[in-house]
Amino acid sequence: MNVDVYIASPRGFCAGVDLAVDIVDLAIQQYGKPVYVKHQIVHNPKVVADVESKGAITVEQVSEVPEGAVVVFSAHGSPPSDYETAANRNLTVLDATCPLVTRVHNEAKKYTREGKKIVLVGHGGHQEVIGTTGQAEMELVDERQEWQLPNWGKETEVAVLTQTTLSVHDTAVAVEKIRQKHPDAVIRNDICYATTNRQSAATELADQTEVVLVIGAQNSSNCNRLKDVAINKGVPAYLINGPEELDPSWIEGVTKIGITSGASTPEAQVQAVIESIAPNNIFRVGPGEEKTIFAIPRNLREMVGEGKRRNPETKKDMTTDENN
Ligand code: SF4
Structure with a gap:
């Protein structure tokens, strides 16, 4: 049976997530291990495991960070009380809150x-x-x-x-x-460009496919909203971390599968799911990739020195029909 995958564009990492992951990387380069991260740097267990493998330690409360240590505050933003606790504990704070x-x-x-x-x-x-x-x-x-x-x-x-x-x-x-x-x-419409664009692409996916797979973590707000978009259009949708969570019964007899991912999902997780499906064709759907990049804030640039940023994630799809 012919199986086609329709893949959302844009999907995956947004500029805020790229920035936050880079700040942890640069902090480890500049200050050495360990660097503490208050709350999961972004809501994705694979990203968290990756930064922890490089020397980050994730904590839920600023009070858990040892006196005088270096801490990165996650992309989600923090209340003023966290900054006060950090000052009282003499911590060096690198603020990765998305702009x-x-x-x-x-x-x-x-x-x-x-x-x-x-x-x-x-x-x-x-x-x-x-x-x-x-x-x-x-x-x-x-x-x-x-x-x-x-x-x-x-x-x-x-x-x-x-x-x-x-x-x-x-x-x-x-x-x-x-x-x-x-x-x-x-x-004020504060829903960000990344959320808006991913939901717009997910709407198109739901129009063209029989089932939608959202790749990402259960605690990711924007992944859950992508799933809601498809379900609200009457299309079954599932949120999974990777191919190991893909129930074959969901795609049995299905010839058009939609795939998207939230702003905190690394592209490798998406590609692993596509490989497990081994489709005949891959079509791209949606407004297209974004070019937004957030610079390291000036005050942080002085703190993290001249360390080199990772390249932002690129999503080079093996699309077989560029017009789709
Ligand atoms: S989803 Fe939007 S607000 Fe959140 S980190 Fe990404 S760009 Fe920033």
Whole structure:
């Protein structure tokens, strides 16, 4: 039977993940082992294992880092209390927060200064939300659950921020509901370019295939949203780390398989799944690869010296039809 794979473009590592992994690499080159990482540097066990094999030690709390050590704060962002704990423990902090998450932190502080009430659309307990809610007082709206805004008066000025990795569709629905109550609310669309582009490609995949495989980790927010995109279009979708988790019954009798991966998934995991399927053809689907690269922030450049960055991941597909 002819089996074709339709592969999403873009997929995999975003500029924020590339930057965070590079900062850990450079920190180890500059300071030597071990370098501590507060929270998984990105939500992918293979990436975490890789940086740990080079000399990183992942901890969940800053208080676990030995006094005077070097610590990298993960791409998801951290609350101010983590920086205070680090200062009290005399730690050298290299902040790998994605610049697009930092932008949300800055928005939270700005709107608070302006006297606005802030609503954050996001998922309680997610590391990014822990970091963002620490920046200012705000009301969290989890668009997956029943929620209600507090009974703020009509004159209340409201600003709406969002977690960067949410479902574009579900967030728009939640924002519309907030707007009905507060028509003048300032709406910031903080869902990042990488999330938006990957969901757009996943939508096209779901239109053209019978099953969608999302390659990545169960605790990755943006991987889960890619799976949701396909399921919401009525296409079965599964989130797996690699070929070892691929249940053959999911693709039995299927001739068109869609494959995508989240912003924290290394390309090697995707290629391993494709090799295990051994398709007759591979077609590329979606808006195409991104060229975004985040520079090492100036303050970190001084700290990590002149070490060389890895090459950003490239996704050279063995596509058999460039027009697809
Ligand atoms: S998914 Fe978006 S916000 Fe998160 S690290 Fe990547 S670019 Fe930054």
